[in-house]
Amino acid sequence: MVFRTLAALLILCLSIGSSVALAITDEALLSNPEQIPALLADEVIAFKEVPNPHWRIDACVACHLGGENNNKMPSLRSNDYNGLCGNCHDPSLVAEYIHAVDIEPPDEFLDRMPDEFMEALERSGGVLTCIVCHDLPLQCDKESFQQAEINPLFFRGGPYSARTDLCFNCHDPEDYERYNPHDQVSDEGELDTEQCFFCHNVTPNRSSVRSIEDVTFNVAEDLKKLCTGCHPYRPHPGGSWFGATGNKGDGGPNHIKIPPEKIRKRLEIMVAKSETIMPREPETGSIFCATCHNPHERGVQFLRKADIGADGYKRLRRGKFEICLVCHEM
Ligand code: HEC
Ligand code: HEC
Ligand code: HEC
Ligand code: HEC
Ligand code: HEC
Numbered sequence: 001m002v003f004r005t006l007a008a009l010l011i012l013c014l015s016i017g018s019s020v021a022l023a024i025t026d027e028a029l030l031s032n033p034e035q036i037p038a039l040l041a042d043e044v045i046a047f048k049e050v051p052n053p054h055w056r057i058d059a060c061v062a063c064h065l066g067g068e069n070n071n072k073m074p075s076l077r078s079n080d081y082n083g084l085c086g087n088c089h090d091p092s093l094v095a096e097y098i099h100a101v102d103i104e105p106p107d108e109f110l111d112r113m114p115d116e117f118m119e120a121l122e123r124s125g126g127v128l129t130c131i132v133c134h135d136l137p138l139q140c141d142k143e144s145f146q147q148a149e150i151n152p153l154f155f156r157g158g159p160y161s162a163r164t165d166l167c168f169n170c171h172d173p174e175d176y177e178r179y180n181p182h183d184q185v186s187d188e189g190e191l192d193t194e195q196c197f198f199c200h201n202v203t204p205n206r207s208s209v210r211s212i213e214d215v216t217f218n219v220a221e222d223l224k225k226l227c228t229g230c231h232p233y234r235p236h237p238g239g240s241w242f243g244a245t246g247n248k249g250d251g252g253p254n255h256i257k258i259p260p261e262k263i264r265k266r267l268e269i270m271v272a273k274s275e276t277i278m279p280r281e282p283e284t285g286s287i288f289c290a291t292c293h294n295p296h297e298r299g300v301q302f303l304r305k306a307d308i309g310a311d312g313y314k315r316l317r318r319g320k321f322e323i324c325l326v327c328h329e330m
């Protein structure tokens with residue numbers, strides 16, 4: 001709405017002083033986060049222009065009023081946590097691929113939850129909010145900023161080596177099977193189509209589908225998100241997966257990228273000659289997790305070359321050493 005935007009601009013201009021009127025600076029947005037949803041809705045700014053306030057000393061004002069206050073918590077802009085975060089993160093989008101909020105955990109969950117989670121739940125009025133899983137003080141206090149490398153999403157109780165460990169603070173590890181989306185065929189040999197919905201928004205028709213181009217996913221872009229909810233992202237291979245020290249160099253080179261011409265050509269030639277597939281993201285041409293790993297259970301794929309790697313060592317589509325040679329010359 002035009003009126004909403006005008007009002008938002010007016011407040012922004014007033015707050016930054018009339019001399020720089022009309023310039024929507026990062027400072028202006030950070031100190032008026034309540035205006036951001038309207039500015040986004042009216043396309044005055046795009047999401048990538050919303051400043052990131054996390055892990056920095058000069059953006060406390062995005063969430064607090066009154067600035068630094070002798071280690072006492074400066075008051076929050078709003079005690080409605082989901083709303084506080086929702087100024088910049090659309091809660092419906094968060095729910096779509098991460099986790100629903102505003103739910104009251106059943107007793108069975110309450111019995112399992114560590115004190116730290118219980119206390120955060122109490123501060124949230126007994127329902128799930130962003131702060132139950134995301135531990136904001138980690139990104140508030142410069143003493144803890146070095147944790148950004150090992151726990152970039154500031155998970156409560158983190159860092160976790162497997163993201164499902166975060167889930168088990170509340171969910172029953174005995175339901176582990178339920179969270180293993182690679183388990184796609186029942187003991188009786190029947191296809192468990194429920195499991196397809198972890199990644200696909202429509203169950204692929206195995207008889208007619210010929211490649212990644214013919215299936216759809218429940219994330220619109222950046223297909224690594226299908227995996228990183230459970231497997232925290234580490235740059236690899238060519239380094240250690242878990243990164244013993246958490247130092248950036250420790251995890252190996254970043255392979256989630258659009259391959260340069262030379263590598264792309266080699267990849268295409270090698271794949272054409274082979275008995276397997278190594279699909280890239282259809283939209284961008286980027287390498288992603290399923291380029292190297294087959295997320296399906298053995299037998300789900302009717303096309304033989306798409307079945308290779310299912311349930312094999314680390315679900316790799318080629319041998320641990322052979323796979324490097326698909327893209328790299330020795
Ligand atoms: C993205 C929003 C956000 C930003 C940015 C932010 N905080 Fe916080 N901060 C919070 C929330 C939310 C809480 C309360 C968390 C809770 O109750 O679990 C909090 C808690 C705190 C606390 C209490 C810590 C504790 O252990 O109880 C202090 C102190 C604090 N913030 C200071 C700061 C300072 C200083 C900055 C800037 C360097 C800052 N915050 C930036 C959201 C933020
Ligand atoms: C002033 C706007 C703003 C507010 C308020 C805000 N965020 Fe963010 N947040 C961002 C931006 C921008 C990013 C970076 C997004 C990207 O790069 O895709 C981000 C990233 C994140 C990330 C990913 C870690 C990272 O650094 O990229 C998490 C987790 C997160 N926010 C949680 C929260 C929570 C929980 C709250 C509420 C306490 C909150 N945010 C409040 C703007 C905000
Ligand atoms: C039950 C736990 C839980 C709750 C509650 C939760 N999150 Fe998260 N959040 C996660 C997990 C797990 C991920 C990592 C998902 C991934 O990497 O794909 C995540 C990732 C994120 C990211 C980064 C997304 C990206 O693409 O990088 C943002 C931003 C975020 N959460 C914001 C929020 C906000 C805002 C809320 C409250 C409305 C919230 N979260 C509530 C568990 C939670
Ligand atoms: C802080 C507690 C908490 C954490 C941590 C948590 N969840 Fe949940 N989750 C809940 C609650 C509460 C519900 C609603 C359960 C109900 O009403 O029976 C729920 C529901 C779900 C559901 C809906 C299906 C169902 O009925 O079980 C899925 C799927 C789910 N969570 C997955 C995850 C995953 C994956 C993680 C880890 C990334 C995770 N959760 C972490 C509290 C949590
Ligand atoms: C953990 C995520 C995940 C789950 C769960 C999943 N898929 Fe997939 N699926 C993918 C990805 C990623 C691709 C693209 C890579 C590829 O082609 O193998 C894909 C591709 C496919 C293809 C095309 C294969 C080809 O290239 O010829 C078929 C068919 C398919 N899936 C069927 C299914 C069925 C049926 C289920 C449920 C039993 C399922 N998938 C469950 C992630 C998943």
Ligand code: HEC
Binds near residue numbers: 316
């Ligand atoms: C809902 C959680 C979840 C999602 C989403 C998920 N996985 Fe998994 N994954 C698991 C669990 C649990 C295991 C361990 C059980 C097993 O090995 O079968 C596993 C195992 C694996 C392994 C083998 C690890 C080893 O040490 O042998 C690979 C590789 C893998 N997943 C890749 C992927 C890829 C690629 C995607 C995305 C297309 C994906 N996963 C999505 C939960 C998940």
Ligand code: HEC
Binds near residue numbers: 224233287292316
């Ligand atoms: C270029 C190929 C390639 C890409 C892309 C890739 N991986 Fe891997 N991944 C590997 C190889 C090779 C290994 C085995 C390393 C070993 O055993 O030393 C591995 C190991 C793993 C493991 C097992 C970790 C363990 O404990 O050994 C998981 C889980 C995994 N990858 C998930 C992912 C996810 C999630 C993505 C996307 C974000 C991804 N991989 C992208 C090649 C790849």
Ligand code: HEC
Binds near residue numbers: 237257324
């Ligand atoms: C699907 C193709 C593909 C596979 C498979 C692959 N890589 Fe890569 N690799 C790349 C691309 C693309 C780059 C980035 C090159 C660039 O940006 O110039 C890269 C970069 C690297 C680098 C950084 C140095 C350099 O050459 O730029 C190392 C080290 C590396 N890969 C090791 C490995 C190892 C070890 C394996 C097997 C476990 C492997 N790669 C498998 C595509 C691949």
